[in-house]
Amino acid sequence: MPEGNNQSKSRKAEAILAELEALSAEDLSTLATAVDRELSRRGLDSMAVHANRFLDAIIENIPDMIFVKDARRLAFQRFNRAGEQLLGTSRSQLIGKNDYDFFPKDQAEFFQAKDRATLSSKTLLDILEEPIETKNGLRWLHTKKVPILDENGEPIFLLGISEDITERKAVQAALVRAKEAAEAASRELEAFSYSVAHDLRAPLRAIDGFSQALLEDHGAVLDDEGRGFLNRLRAAAQDMARLIDDLLNLSRMTRSELRRVSVDVSALAQASASRAQQTYPGHVVELSIQAGLFALADAQLLSVVFNNLLANAWKFTRHTRGARIEVGSLHEDNEQVFFVRDNGAGFDMAYAKKLFGVFQRLHTASEFEGSGIGLATVQRVVQRHGGRIWAIGAVGEGATFLFTVSGAGREEAGR
Amino acid sequence: MNDKVILLVEDNPNDEALTLRALKKGHVMNPVVVVRDGAEALDFLFARNAHAGRDRELSLQVILLDLKLPKIDGLDVLKAIRADERTRLLPVVVLTSSAEDQDMVNSYSLGANSYIRKPVDFNQFVEAVRQLGLYWLVLNQTPSRPLAP
Numbered sequence A: 001m002p003e004g005n006n007q008s009k010s011r012k013a014e015a016i017l018a019e020l021e022a023l024s025a026e027d028l029s030t031l032a033t034a035v036d037r038e039l040s041r042r043g044l045d046s047m048a049v050h051a052n053r054f055l056d057a058i059i060e061n062i063p064d065m066i067f068v069k070d071a072r073r074l075a076f077q078r079f080n081r082a083g084e085q086l087l088g089t090s091r092s093q094l095i096g097k098n099d100y101d102f103f104p105k106d107q108a109e110f111f112q113a114k115d116r117a118t119l120s121s122k123t124l125l126d127i128l129e130e131p132i133e134t135k136n137g138l139r140w141l142h143t144k145k146v147p148i149l150d151e152n153g154e155p156i157f158l159l160g161i162s163e164d165i166t167e168r169k170a171v172q173a174a175l176v177r178a179k180e181a182a183e184a185a186s187r188e189l190e191a192f193s194y195s196v197a198h199d200l201r202a203p204l205r206a207i208d209g210f211s212q213a214l215l216e217d218h219g220a221v222l223d224d225e226g227r228g229f230l231n232r233l234r235a236a237a238q239d240m241a242r243l244i245d246d247l248l249n250l251s252r253m254t255r256s257e258l259r260r261v262s263v264d265v266s267a268l269a270q271a272s273a274s275r276a277q278q279t280y281p282g283h284v285v286e287l288s289i290q291a292g293l294f295a296l297a298d299a300q301l302l303s304v305v306f307n308n309l310l311a312n313a314w315k316f317t318r319h320t321r322g323a324r325i326e327v328g329s330l331h332e333d334n335e336q337v338f339f340v341r342d343n344g345a346g347f348d349m350a351y352a353k354k355l356f357g358v359f360q361r362l363h364t365a366s367e368f369e370g371s372g373i374g375l376a377t378v379q380r381v382v383q384r385h386g387g388r389i390w391a392i393g394a395v396g397e398g399a400t401f402l403f404t405v406s407g408a409g410r411e412e413a414g415r
Numbered sequence B: 001m002n003d004k005v006i007l008l009v010e011d012n013p014n015d016e017a018l019t020l021r022a023l024k025k026g027h028v029m030n031p032v033v034v035v036r037d038g039a040e041a042l043d044f045l046f047a048r049n050a051h052a053g054r055d056r057e058l059s060l061q062v063i064l065l066d067l068k069l070p071k072i073d074g075l076d077v078l079k080a081i082r083a084d085e086r087t088r089l090l091p092v093v094v095l096t097s098s099a100e101d102q103d104m105v106n107s108y109s110l111g112a113n114s115y116i117r118k119p120v121d122f123n124q125f126v127e128a129v130r131q132l133g134l135y136w137l138v139l140n141q142t143p144s145r146p147l148a149p
Helices: A002-020 A025-041 A047-061 A081-087 A105-121 A166-221 A224-255 A265-279 A299-316 A349-356 A374-384 B013-025 B038-045 B074-083 B101-109 B122-139
Strands: A065-070 A076-079 A125-134 A137-149 A155-164 A261-264 A285-289 A294-297 A323-332 A335-342 A389-393 A399-403 B005-009 B032-035 B060-065 B092-096 B114-117
Touching: A025 A047, A065 A081, A081 A125, A081 A155, A105 A125, A105 A137, A105 A155, A137 A166, A166 A224, A166 B013, A166 B122, A224 A299, A224 A374, A261 A265, A261 A299, A265 A285, A265 A299, A265 A323, A294 A299, A299 A323, A299 A335, A299 A374, A299 A399, A349 A374, A349 A389, A374 A389, A374 A399, B005 B013, B005 B038, B013 B032, B013 B122, B032 B038, B038 B060, B038 B074, B060 B074, B060 B122, B074 B092, B074 B101, B092 B101, B101 B114, B114 B122
Parallel strands: A285 A323, B005 B032, B005 B060, B060 B092, B092 B114
Antiparallel strands: A065 A076, A065 A155, A125 A137, A137 A155, A261 A294, A323 A335, A335 A399, A389 A399
């Protein structure tokens, strides 16, 4: 029965609807008012109430503070939940009041000046940062103020949307402070390196120079042992000078700017290999470098990597008959991995992690000379590129150093 | 040529002694005037203050300039030398501990003629000084005129 009833009613409604098209705008408006009045007389929600509830639901659930002020008195007309939470004030206390009722005078003046500016310009005003005193303390807002105009283009309301950026501002400020601290530390390190370069070398020059002077001018009054001691002094001074240079080089790797270009890795490795060969002229090595290797990397820094890795390969194959050194690349998880492989002295995988630490050495100075800074420098360069480096090897069976420079990790800033 | 003076600007007495020894070893026999900070170097060059009474006929062949100096540092001394009509043509060899690129670039861009990093190995130092002497004191030709303030 209700169905039939509904159908007959809807047929009646359809008949009225069919006539609507013929009505003038004025008549339609009158009709709408009449329908609204009839709905509320029967205790039903009017169309305006429906629309309002829909709008309220949206406004209420927006996470930013939303407020509407009337254009004349700038008193609050509407206010949402996020706003209540932000200010710590309920909307019942706010509605009908203005800024002077809640905020310190200078803040209220600021808010209303912006309101008036928005209304008179009739355009959106974007206030990137404004402080606001709330029951929960001082907060910072990013606010947009929008004029709402009537049918004649005159402003009747002011809509405000405010995002609470207090936490974001705090994080940004902390970041700026951290950056400044890091820069200060970096400048300090630079000054330190500089004075290391100058001031630590000067006494070494004196030790070496005067030992030599003693040998030359007074060598006759010393026996062989005495002259031997002086030669040891000189050798030690020169060792320390090399150590200082290596450390400076390591710190330079950290400081210098990273400029990625397309690098001909094969050519670069060949140049490094030639250098290594010059350092060990009598050492015969069977060298193989894969052709056509390229990388997007800092050419100067990458050459430091190959200089070190190939010098090491030459050094640690010095006692190997049929020494072979190979440079190539392979693909692992879509990433290009370069490697330098030798069949030299190798190392115990138990100490693999120690390889890249500053001053860490797996061989005694009498077996293989070195400062223990080279691989630390290599690792620094690779890390600057956002890459990884690792090594595999076994004692007496050679070593393979593998690294990436593609920056799949995060590239590190220089200074 | 031997009467031409070398000006050594060096604050470290050990380095001073070693440089003088290296010059001797490198058979550089020219008289050497040693000044120990940047201000004194400029006083000597421009014959003023403590050096107002120096021999005005004296002819400088080359200046060996350390970078890290008390009072006025080496780069500022170099700048002052190049800025003054009386001294701007003098050969200046920077002789320093520093291997920082920046020091080298600054030295050359301010008009240094050579840049030598003092090696720790004394024999290398002697060799460097010998070559230096050979070039700046024997081979290099400069307009002949006294350094007259």
